[in-house]
Every structure is written in C-alpha cells, then in structure tokens.
Amino acid sequence: MIRTVGVVGAGQMGSGIAEVCAAGADVVLVDLDRAAVDAGLQRIRRSLDGAVRRGRVTEEEAAARLGRIAPATDVTALAGANLVIEAVVESLQVKQDLFGRLGDIVAPTAVLASNTSSLPIAAIGRGSTHPERVLGLHFFNPPPALDLVELTPTLVTDPALADAVQGFFTDGLGRTVIRSQDRAGFIVNALLVPYLLSAVRMLENGIATREDIDTGMQRGCGHPMGPLRLLDLIGLDTMVFVADGLYAEWRDPAASAPAMLRRMVDAGLLGRKSGRGFYDYTEH
Numbered sequence: 207m208i209r210t211v212g213v214v215g216a217g218q219m220g221s222g223i224a225e226v227c228a229a230g231a232d233v234v235l236v237d238l239d240r241a242a243v244d245a246g247l248q249r250i251r252r253s254l255d256g257a258v259r260r261g262r263v264t265e266e267e268a269a270a271r272l273g274r275i276a277p278a279t280d281v282t283a284l285a286g287a288n289l290v291i292e293a294v295v296e297s298l299q300v301k302q303d304l305f306g307r308l309g310d311i312v313a314p315t316a317v318l319a320s321n322t323s324s325l326p327i328a329a330i331g332r333g334s335t336h337p338e339r340v341l342g343l344h345f346f347n348p349p350p351a352l353d354l355v356e357l358t359p360t361l362v363t364d365p366a367l368a369d370a371v372q373g374f375f376t377d378g379l380g381r382t383v384i385r386s387q388d389r390a391g392f393i394v395n396a397l398l399v400p401y402l403l404s405a406v407r408m409l410e411n412g413i414a415t416r417e418d419i420d421t422g423m424q425r426g427c428g429h430p431m432g433p434l435r436l437l438d439l440i441g442l443d444t445m446v447f448v449a450d451g452l453y454a455e456w457r458d459p460a461a462s463a464p465a466m467l468r469r470m471v472d473a474g475l476l477g478r479k480s481g482r483g484f485y486d487y488t489e490h
C-alpha cells in the first residue's frame with residue numbers, strides 16, 4: 207500500500223509529480239532550500255488554479271490536494287514514505303548519492319524511483335544499498351496534463367514492487383502506465399527522438415521548408431503539432447542532450463544530433479524558451 211509519496215526535487219517535473227500523487231496519497235516535497243520548495247508549491251498552486259478554472263477539479267479537491275503536500279528541505283523528512291520519486295538534476299552522481307542516503311532513511315520496504323530521461327536505471331540503483339527496490343518512473347512534461355508514466359524495472363528490481371507501483375498509478379490515480387526495459391530512451395523517446403532529428407535533417411538538406419515539414423505531419427498524420435514546432439517546445443538544448451544520451455548507447459546515426467541543431471544551440475536559438483528556434487516567438 208502506497209500511502210505516502212516522497213518527491214525529491216521541486217522543479218518543473220517534481221512539482222508536477224507531487225501534484226499528481228497528491229490526488230491519492232500524502233506527499234512530502236523536498237528540495238535543497240526553502241526558496242526552491244516554495245517555488246515548487248507556487249507552481250502547484252498555479253496549476254491547480256488552472257485545473258479549477260477548466261472544471262477538471264473542484265475548488266475543494268484542489269485545496270485538499272495542496273493540503274496533502276508537506277514541504278521539506280531535508281531528505282530525513284522522507285522517513286515515512288512508501289515510495290520516493292526523485293526528480294533532481296540529470297546527474298548520475300547526484301542521483302546515486304541521493305539513493306545512497308535514502309537507504310538509511312526510508313523503511314526497508316520503500317520503493318525508490320527515478321524520473322530520469324536518459325540515465326540507466328540500473329546505474330542509479332548501484333548507488334542504493336537495495337537495488338531490488340529501485341525502478342524508473344518517467345513522467346511527461348507537464349505531469350498533471352500528460353497522464354502517461356513509463357515504468358522501468360531493472361534486471362534486479364523485485365517484480366512485486368513494480369506491480370504495486372503500477373497499481374498505485376493506474377487504479378489509485380487513473381494514470382496510464384507502460385513498461386519498458388532499462389534501455390536508453392525507454393519507449394517514447396526511443397521512437398520520438400529519431401523522428402524529430404529526421405525532420406531537422408530534412409530541413410538541413412533543403413528538402414522542404416519548415417512550414418511544409420510541420421504541415422505534412424499535422425495534416426497527413428494527424429499529429430497535434432509538427433516536429434519542428436515540437437522541437438521548439440521541448441528546447442533544442444534539451445534535444446541535443448537527449449540525442450547524445452541515445453547515441454552513446456545505440457551508436458545509431460538515427461540518434462545523432464545534426465550539425466544544424468548543434469549550431470542553433472551554440473547560437474542561443476533554444477526554441478520557445480529563448481524566443482527563437484526554428485520559429486520566431488518574440489512577436490507573438
């Protein structure tokens with residue numbers, strides 16, 4: 207039974223994961239200092255206000271969810287958690303150190319999960335004294351809106367724990383869970399990233415305009431957004447980072463970031479967040 211979820215890292219992803227979990231459990235949200243935790247709580251408040259405005263949750267339910275999230279600045283506050291999900295910076299060392307520390311703090315039955323997009327779950331688990339309790343739980347940005355969770359057991363994860371976590375997210379929280387082996391990209395990024403990089407190569411080779419590439423996939427395949435607009439939304443620097451992670455494991459040219467993408471990042475064209483990427487957002 208998962209009654210208390212600890213979330214470490216109150217950034218973009220951690221705050222969203224805390225909000226999602228608060229629909230069915232008590233949550234302890236930890237970051238390095240009070241300012242970071244408060245920023246996370248603020249993000250959750252804004253997100254819940256939006257959900258109330260759109261009629262997705264009642265005002266009472268939103269207040270109840272917020273009330274179930276306890277802020278903390280030290281991982282010792284996670285002693286009572288049955289499941290801890292880390293969403294700290296994408297650094298193997300930081301994640302291993304964190305899981306090492308958590309081993310002395312949480313109950314011997316608690317599950318330790320990582321929201322990493324690119325690091326091997328087994329390598330993160332090596333930091334733990336109980337690697338059989340470690341698994342991947344990969345959420346999508348923003349977690350309250352995108353209901354998918356990719357669950358990744360490693361070669362040594364206890365299958366019963368993986369089943370219990372899956373049940374919590376499907377039956378307890380109404381989320382969609384898919385399972386993948388512990389391979390770079392899991393399911394979604396393994397399919398999505400080569401596709402997005404192909405769109406950049408198509409533009410780079412002068413085969414079509416950015417508008418026609420995007421219109422092609424929107425109107426021909428029913429995608430809500432074309433690949434170049436989607437890249438601008440994800441962030442071109444993030445895409446280079448993810449592609450490099452996939453290429454390091456696959457050695458497949460389909461996962462290698464085209465020079466055009468790297469040069470755009472070098473020039474500070476990172477997509478929406480910097481105002482310009484494949485498209486210009488400064489005038490909208």
Ligand code: NAI
Nearest residue numbers: 215216217218219220237238293294295296321322323347
């Ligand atoms: P972020 O930079 O918004 O948040 C990270 C937070 O972790 C910061 O508030 C930071 O202060 C905190 N932190 C760092 N070290 C810590 C520690 N030792 N203890 C407690 N808190 C610590 O990053 P974001 O985007 O939320 O990413 C977090 C994780 O989620 C990364 O592993 C990333 O790869 C993964 N992820 C990110 C997605 C995205 O679209 N941004 C999508 C899916 C996964």
